[in-house]
Amino acid sequence: MRWIAIHLMLGVTLLFLPFLERIPLAVLFGLFLYMGIVSMRGNQFFERLSLWATDPALYPRAHYVRRVPAKTMHLFTLIQAGCLAVLWVVKASAWGILFPLFIGLLVPVRFALKRVFAANHLELLDAEEGPEEESETWS
16 A cells, blocks of 8 residues: 555656746755765765775774774775776766666676675675664674
8 A cells, every 4th residue: 555655646746847847956956965965974885985084993883893804894895886986987978778787787796795705794794784773683
């Protein structure tokens, strides 16, 4: 029932298109930029990227920081950043039509990471736990 309600609400938004056309594009771009920046705060990838410029003594007490060596954590983040860069370049180039194929190629890349990293480190780096769940799961 919930899915029907969601799709109905999406359909109802089509009725508001004449009103949405009156909103300046700069306002919409600003809104989406704000939403993107705010959503980065809880994203583990961006948290690990910020660790590259942080003194190791000041690292947060996240479960992956405490249990995974810094070198391993930074290598994992570098690989993720490389995958993101490849996707970004493909999306912005004439090869953009192949973007779904490159998304699909991320699956074999993920399986190949099992050969590079220890299984327990990979599990910790892939975990999606928040701080409140962290003490129960990883203690």
